[in-house]
Amino acid sequence: MTTITDKLWRTICGTADLVTDSGISALLTNETGEEEQIAIFYLPNSEEQIFAVGNYDPIGKANVLYRGLVGCIDSEPVVSSPLYKQHYSLKTGQCLQEDETIAVYDIRIENEQVQVLY
Amino acid sequence: MNSDKQLSSKAKIVVVGNGMVGHHFVEEMSKHEDYQVTVLSAESRLAYDRVYLSSYFAGKTAEDLALTTPEHYDELGVNFETNAKVTNIDKSAKVVTTESGESFAYDKLILATGSYPFVPPIPGGDVEHSLVYRTIEDLEAIQASANVSKVGVVIGGGLLGLEAAKALKELGLETHVVEFAPQLMAVQVDGGGGRVLRAKIEELGVQVHTSKATNVIEEGDKHRYKLCFSDDTVLETDLILFSAGIRPYDNLAREFDLELGARGGIVIDNQCKTSDADIYAIGECALWNNFIYGLVAPGYNMAKVAVKNICGEAAEFTGADMSTKLKLMGVEVGSIGDAHAKTEGALTYTYENQPEAIYKKIVVSADKTKMLGAVLIGDTSEYDSLLQYMLNDIDLPESPEGLILPSAGDKPTLGVDALPDSASICSCHNVTKGDIIAAIDCGAVDVGQVKSDTKAGSGCGGCAALVKSVADNEFEKRGVEVKKDICEHFAYSRREIYDLVSVEKIKTFDELLDKHGKGLGCEICKPLAGSVLASVWNDYILKKPHLSLQDTNDTYLGNMQKDGTYSVVPRIAGGEITPDKLIVLGEVAKKYNLYTKITGGARVDLFGARVEQLPPIWKELVDAGFETGHAYGKSLRTVKSCVGSTWCRYGVQDSMTMAIDLEHRYKGLRAPHKIKFGVSGCTRECAEAQGKDIGIIATENGWNLFVGGNGGMKPRHGDLFATDLDDETLVKYVDRILMFYVQTGDRLQRTSTWMDNLEGGLAYLQDVIIKDSLELNDVLETQMAAIVGSYQCEWKTTIEDPEALKRFKPFVNSDKNDSNIQFVTEREQIRPARGQEKIEVTIIDAAAETV
Ligand code: SRM
Numbered sequence: 001m002t003t004i005t006d007k008l009w010r011t012i013c014g015t016a017d018l019v020t021d022s023g024i025s026a027l028l029t030n031e032t033g034e035e036e037q038i039a040i041f042y043l044p045n046s047e048e049q050i051f052a053v054g055n056y057d058p059i060g061k062a063n064v065l066y067r068g069l070v071g072c073i074d075s076e077p078v079v080s081s082p083l084y085k086q087h088y089s090l091k092t093g094q095c096l097q098e099d100e101t102i103a104v105y106d107i108r109i110e111n112e113q114v115q116v117l118y
Numbered sequence: 119m120n121s122d123k124q125l126s127s128k129a130k131i132v133v134v135g136n137g138m139v140g141h142h143f144v145e146e147m148s149k150h151e152d153y154q155v156t157v158l159s160a161e162s163r164l165a166y167d168r169v170y171l172s173s174y175f176a177g178k179t180a181e182d183l184a185l186t187t188p189e190h191y192d193e194l195g196v197n198f199e200t201n202a203k204v205t206n207i208d209k210s211a212k213v214v215t216t217e218s219g220e221s222f223a224y225d226k227l228i229l230a231t232g233s234y235p236f237v238p239p240i241p242g243g244d245v246e247h248s249l250v251y252r253t254i255e256d257l258e259a260i261q262a263s264a265n266v267s268k269v270g271v272v273i274g275g276g277l278l279g280l281e282a283a284k285a286l287k288e289l290g291l292e293t294h295v296v297e298f299a300p301q302l303m304a305v306q307v308d309g310g311g312g313r314v315l316r317a318k319i320e321e322l323g324v325q326v327h328t329s330k331a332t333n334v335i336e337e338g339d340k341h342r343y344k345l346c347f348s349d350d351t352v353l354e355t356d357l358i359l360f361s362a363g364i365r366p367y368d369n370l371a372r373e374f375d376l377e378l379g380a381r382g383g384i385v386i387d388n389q390c391k392t393s394d395a396d397i398y399a400i401g402e403c404a405l406w407n408n409f410i411y412g413l414v415a416p417g418y419n420m421a422k423v424a425v426k427n428i429c430g431e432a433a434e435f436t437g438a439d440m441s442t443k444l445k446l447m448g449v450e451v452g453s454i455g456d457a458h459a460k461t462e463g464a465l466t467y468t469y470e471n472q473p474e475a476i477y478k479k480i481v482v483s484a485d486k487t488k489m490l491g492a493v494l495i496g497d498t499s500e501y502d503s504l505l506q507y508m509l510n511d512i513d514l515p516e517s518p519e520g521l522i523l524p525s526a527g528d529k530p531t532l533g534v535d536a537l538p539d540s541a542s543i544c545s546c547h548n549v550t551k552g553d554i555i556a557a558i559d560c561g562a563v564d565v566g567q568v569k570s571d572t573k574a575g576s577g578c579g580g581c582a583a584l585v586k587s588v589a590d591n592e593f594e595k596r597g598v599e600v601k602k603d604i605c606e607h608f609a610y611s612r613r614e615i616y617d618l619v620s621v622e623k624i625k626t627f628d629e630l631l632d633k634h635g636k637g638l639g640c641e642i643c644k645p646l647a648g649s650v651l652a653s654v655w656n657d658y659i660l661k662k663p664h665l666s667l668q669d670t671n672d673t674y675l676g677n678m679q680k681d682g683t684y685s686v687v688p689r690i691a692g693g694e695i696t697p698d699k700l701i702v703l704g705e706v707a708k709k710y711n712l713y714t715k716i717t718g719g720a721r722v723d724l725f726g727a728r729v730e731q732l733p734p735i736w737k738e739l740v741d742a743g744f745e746t747g748h749a750y751g752k753s754l755r756t757v758k759s760c761v762g763s764t765w766c767r768y769g770v771q772d773s774m775t776m777a778i779d780l781e782h783r784y785k786g787l788r789a790p791h792k793i794k795f796g797v798s799g800c801t802r803e804c805a806e807a808q809g810k811d812i813g814i815i816a817t818e819n820g821w822n823l824f825v826g827g828n829g830g831m832k833p834r835h836g837d838l839f840a841t842d843l844d845d846e847t848l849v850k851y852v853d854r855i856l857m858f859y860v861q862t863g864d865r866l867q868r869t870s871t872w873m874d875n876l877e878g879g880l881a882y883l884q885d886v887i888i889k890d891s892l893e894l895n896d897v898l899e900t901q902m903a904a905i906v907g908s909y910q911c912e913w914k915t916t917i918e919d920p921e922a923l924k925r926f927k928p929f930v931n932s933d934k935n936d937s938n939i940q941f942v943t944e945r946e947q948i949r950p951a952r953g954q955e956k957i958e959v960t961i962i963d964a965a966a967e968t969v
Pocket residue numbers: 677678685687715716717718719720721722723749755756792794809810827828829830831832868
């Protein structure tokens with residue numbers, strides 16, 4: 001178990017790197033060198049506009065979620081896995097079809113910088 | 119099992135016989151709480167599927183054939199005994215006793231004792247290797263005997279006899295069928311049909327001997343036995359299998375004074391009651407209206423009627439239709455109603471196609487207005503509609519012969535409107551047209567729901583198309599629009615979206631969503647809109663506004679594999695490739711360490727490319743003259759071809775050139791589903807063109823065009839659309855067909871289902887394309903020309919666009935690559951590592967980490 005260190009807002013990329021209504025991936029590396037892959041989605045028409053979730057699809061067992069199509073199901077913003085099409089909520093990480101959850105991260109845009117809290 | 123259960127206060131129902139019908143009765147009866155059911159089986163096991171008995175030789179086990187299990191009966195609360203042959207009935211005390219002396223009291227007794235194979239009393243016939251075909255034990259005996267035999271003879275050329283012959287053939291014996299009558303299947307089929315059937319069966323290597331009466335069976339010279347026939351001929355064999363008819367197991371009725379028919383069978387009335395008010399008889403032991411039904415469906419009906427009467431509900435058995443459709447040794451056989459034209463004044467129409475061994479006959483009333491019966495051999499595709507005409511007394515069309523003549527396309531089709539409510543639509547589950555309407559009355563809103571509410575279509579599945587057209591017709595009549603909404607964001611069908619986009623000149627998804635949809639869209643409407651926008655405007659698919667619409671396969675221009683890597687499939691038009699290009703493929707694969715395979719579509723697939731490797735790989739391929747193969751797109755895939763007249767000694771046209779030209783013409787076209795072509799240089803059809811959406815086969819005079827074939831989940835051969843076309847007309851027709859499909863097809867509908875769903879089907883499509891009945895052809899051709907003219911290789915455009923290339927970077931903030939993608943070597947090539955083969959990598963589950 002990792003100790004809970006103080007999380008910081010760290011810059012990942014610029015807003016120009018985002019792809020509208022679609023996803024990109026990023027690699028988070030913490031102080032101890034551990035890596036996590038995240039998927040960042042930019043949906044300017046949604047309330048939150050930007051979301052970050054884990055990139056690993058626990059059902060397809062591959063790091064592919066950033067390549068999924070985004071949209072909404074009953075007004076919940078979701079990404080659909082490109083492998084087997086299950087939907088994951090971008091707000092909670094909950095899979096809508098099966099009992100699986102992916103991680104969600106706090107993300108914001110500050111001065112055209114995309115920042116994630118980790 | 120447990121005798122104290124017998125003490126319960128429930129009414130006691132005892133069933134004698136646990137065959138198919140007895141079992142059906144048990145299941146139906148046990149739904150009613152107030153009755154305690156006990157079933158006594160003379161066999162060593164509980165009920166099994168006799169209808170599929172022959173599949174035992176194809177590898178099915180007794181377990182596979184079982185219709186129930188002891189556990190299942192326990193669950194239903196049913197008492198049961200196996201090896202429990204009933205030998206005594208005491209009607210006044212209402213008790214039955216089994217061979218072993220156990221007694222069971224009843225309030226109602228059900229005789230479901232079935233029947234046994236009739237073995238004619240031929241002198242010398244009672245020998246070791248003389249067998250019958252009725253139970254699993256019989257099959258075990260046949261198998262054992264076949265192991266030590268070379269030749270087998272089936273005595274009896276009826277339905278079961280032919281099935282038995284098939285079994286002997288499969289067991290590797292030289293097989294003969296001996297029939298007393300002058301033809302096979304004399305009950306169901308007429309003389310002409312019998313002739314065709316015989317020819318087909320002999321073709322399969324079974325020797326048929328008709329008009330043969332066996333006088334005596336003697337010891338053989340070369341084989342175990344010698345059959346001596348009344349015409350002084352003989353036949354030697356090692357194994358004899360009798361299939362000379364069945365006789366009802368009515369011995370209990372005989373001994374204990376229930377009324378019997380003159381030639382056997384326990385007499386029952388419309389309630390399925392015997393001459394004793396507390397005893398019912400059902401299934402093959404029962405004689406109704408002087409008739410024994412040797413089929414399972416009427417028996418099931420009797421079982422239901424008996425259950426209802428016991429429970430005090432009104433129900434009657436009023437006979438059953440004996441029409442049958444089956445496949446015997448791969449030969450389709452159908453028999454409907456008065457197959458022998460015995461009705462007074464009956465007239466017949468016959469169609470016989472000797473080269474293909476197809477025989478069809480219909481029997482109609484003297485005034486030619488009603489269908490009385492039919493025989494179909496070799497092709498039973500008209501069975502359903504002929505049967506509906508007869509069962510429902512529907513007036514025949516003016517020229518009834520049109521119903522069986524293969525007059526390309528304009529066959530009169532039977533409108534479902536003409537069917538009465540009592541028309542049986544699904545015979546497996548006894549669902550009528552009225553039941554389907556009732557389901558819709560009760561709120562079913564689509565075909566799927568109709569099916570789940572009525573069970574229609576969940577048996578053999580043969581009625582699915584009919585169920586759909588009855589339901590759709592009903593929805594239409596009520597003005598309920600058959601719901602074709604593509605998803606929750608758009609209340610439109612694909613076709614409507616296509617029209618909106620082209621009429622309103624909509625160019626982006628956002629615009630479409632704004633004007634006609636709601637929400638953010640989803641993985642269904644986005645690619646659909648992307649495909650429609652691409653076919654209407656033929657824009658570069660990764661242009662910014664379209665980018666987010668594409669499935670990952672279209673975004674990355676490759677098919678995603680299970681581990682997140684992609685496959686690379688360059689176009690190899692017509693399957694023709696130069697040695698130099700082959701070498702390039704080999705070199706690229708080697709350089710990037712890709713797995714290589716020849717695909718089922720006759721081209722080369724390179725697997726295992728990471729996203730970041732796709733652009734450099736494609737750059738090398740494009741530089742060497744390759745272009746994308748669209749293996750990822752709902753678009754033209756391959757045009758499979760043969761070498762044709764260029765090389766092949768039989769080729770009559772240049773199929774290679776045609777295939778390559780067509781592939782280049784239609785590459786990149788976006789459609790409702792993928793499209794495949796085949797072009798063969800002669801009728802030998804080495805390119806399997808009839809299994810493709812568009813199939814083209816060379817003739818002496820030009821090309822025959824087939825439409826609507828496919829392989830995949832539900833293979834279908836294409837329909838012959840037009841014959842002997844010259845090159846120009848061929849291309850024109852294909853242009854029009856494809857464009858019409860692109861405009862009107864539903865999402866993920868291949869050309870086959872699309873064509874079948876057009877009202878009027880093939881004939882209608884021929885009208886539109888050949889006769890221009892919708893006056894659409896000019897438009898279709900112009901649109902196709904625009905698309906052909908604006909083709910671009912998506913990979914070429916992509917590697918030249920730095921903006922687009924950004925997408926292929928694995929991480930926005932790092933140059934590392936995905937450590938979860940790992941390969942191992944197998945047969946000298948890579949393959950994705952399986953779970954336990956992977957080297958541990960740290961993927962932190964942040965969800966588990968939060969406090
Ligand atoms: C690679 C290949 C198998 C192989 O190892 O040889 C293949 C691979 C796939 N097929 Fe196929 N099919 C391949 C030939 C076929 C054929 C044979 C043919 O074309 O003659 C058929 C039957 C013919 C037909 O389509 O009518 C075929 C019928 C299907 C189907 C069923 C379609 C149907 O109408 O029932 C699917 C599923 C679908 O499309 O919805 C499918 C879907 C797929 C997908 C796309 C499944 C997926 O989503 O991952 C596979 C990925 C393709 C890839 O990674 O490149 N594949 N597939 C073949 C590529 C051919 C090519 O050169 O492009």
